[in-house]
Amino acid sequence: MGEALAMGLLEAGWEHADIDLAARRVERAKRVAADTSCRCVLDPAEILAGKQVVVVAVKPRDIHHLLEQIHSSVGDGQVFLSLAAGVPTTVFEKVLGEIPVVRAMPNTPAIVREGITGMAAGAHTTPDHLDLAERVLSAVGPVTRLDEHLLDAVTAVSGTGPAYAFLLAEALTEAAIREGLPRDVAEMLVHQTIKGAGHLLVDTGRSPFELRSEVTSPGGTTAAAMHILEERGFRALVEDAVRAAAQRSRELGGFAVAAEEDS
Ligand SMILES: NC(=O)c1ccc[n+]([C@@H]2O[C@H](COP(=O)([O-])OP(=O)(O)OC[C@H]3O[C@@H](n4cnc5c(N)ncnc54)[C@H](OP(=O)(O)O)[C@@H]3O)[C@@H](O)[C@H]2O)c1
Structure with missing residues (x-):
């Protein structure tokens, strides 16, 4: 995710000299x-030294080890921008002191600059710090500001979200093959359909209900398919999956806080 953000910033016009990166393993650093x-x-x-924004x-x-490594090198006014899922801003503030921390949750379409990020302020973060963080994050897609307690929900919806779409793509492709389509054709139909539906939603600003109603004629093929999905609990399944992901995000945050308290 760090590399995707760096690539996005370079594409947005940042200079190579403005961005320094770190990795743990030699081979990763070289790559x-x-x-x-x-x-x-x-x-x-x-x-x-000299950096306005430090992206974690x-x-x-790995957060605690990293904070131990850097805590004596943090400069005045540096904004910490954490992408770590579930880790509260207080974990940073406890180790690094009264520093501005922005906690953000991007998603993997950031790799193709089509991400979406939810971000929240820590206790010592001003609107200017948030503006700065948003300037960085918007290199990989739009950014929305929320209260920190809502970031677990963001993680479950858009952070995890690409996986929901990919699972749907897998299932639809397998179903297409069972209906007799060659795999390459099935994949092309499914990938472009998901991309096109996403564009239609975002570009027209119309609701998914409206767009779905438009392709659902009474007694037609879409109505037959929707009936099966509704009858077999599709919505409840999605709701349970999102709840499980949000709960897991809260647990990960809890582990991070507990590990910090133990150290
Ligand atoms: N992937 C997603 O969909 C997504 C979405 C939103 C947020 N996030 C969050 O983004 C964070 C990174 O996820 P990722 O999937 O990008 O993980 P990743 O591919 O494992 O990247 C983490 C990087 O951090 C480096 N690293 C770890 N400890 C370090 C240290 N002490 N000093 C220097 N470098 C260090 C690792 O180096 P080595 O490889 O050399 O060990 C690796 O390059 C996670 O907290 C995740 O929750 C991920």
């Missing part, structure tokens, strides 16, 4: 440096 043409170091403390894009379980 990231080759892919981005930015400097990529192994010690994140080395690249903090490590797995939640």
Whole structure:
């Protein structure tokens, strides 16, 4: 995710010299440096000096080790922008002190600059800090501001969301093949249908209900398909899946807080 953001910033016109990156393993650092043409170091403390924004894009379980590595190198006024799923801003504030922290949840379409990010302010974050974070994040797609307690829901909806679409794509492709379509044709039909439906939703601003009603004639083929999905509990299933993802995000945040308290 960190690399996707760096690529988005470069595409948006940032200079290579403005972006320094860090990885943990030598081979990853070499690959990231080759892919981005930015400097990529192994010690994140080395690249903090002079940076306005510090993006933290490590797995939640690696946050504490990272904060220990960098805490003595943090400069005045630096804004921390955390992408770590479920990790509360308080985890950063406890280790680093009264610093501005923005917690954000992008999603993987960021890789093709079609992401969506929900972001929230920490206790010492001003609107200017949020503007700065938004300038960075908007390199990979639109950004929406929320209260921090809603970020677990964002994680469950749009953070996890691409996986829902991919699972639908897999199921639809398999069903298409069972109906006799060759795999390559099935994949082309499904991929372009999901992309086109997404564009239709976003570009027209019309509701999914309206768009669905338009393709559902009484007694027609779509009505037959929708009837099966409704009857077999499609909506309830989606709701349960989102609830499970939000709960998992809260648990991950709880582990991060507990690990911080233990350290
Ligand atoms: N993937 C998503 O859909 C998504 C969406 C939104 C948010 N996020 C969040 O973004 C974060 C990163 O996810 P990801 O999928 O991009 O993970 P990832 O591919 O494992 O990337 C994490 C990177 O952090 C580096 N790293 C870890 N500890 C480090 C340290 N102490 N010093 C320097 N570099 C360090 C790793 O280096 P090595 O590879 O060398 O170990 C790796 O390059 C997670 O917290 C995740 O919750 C992910």
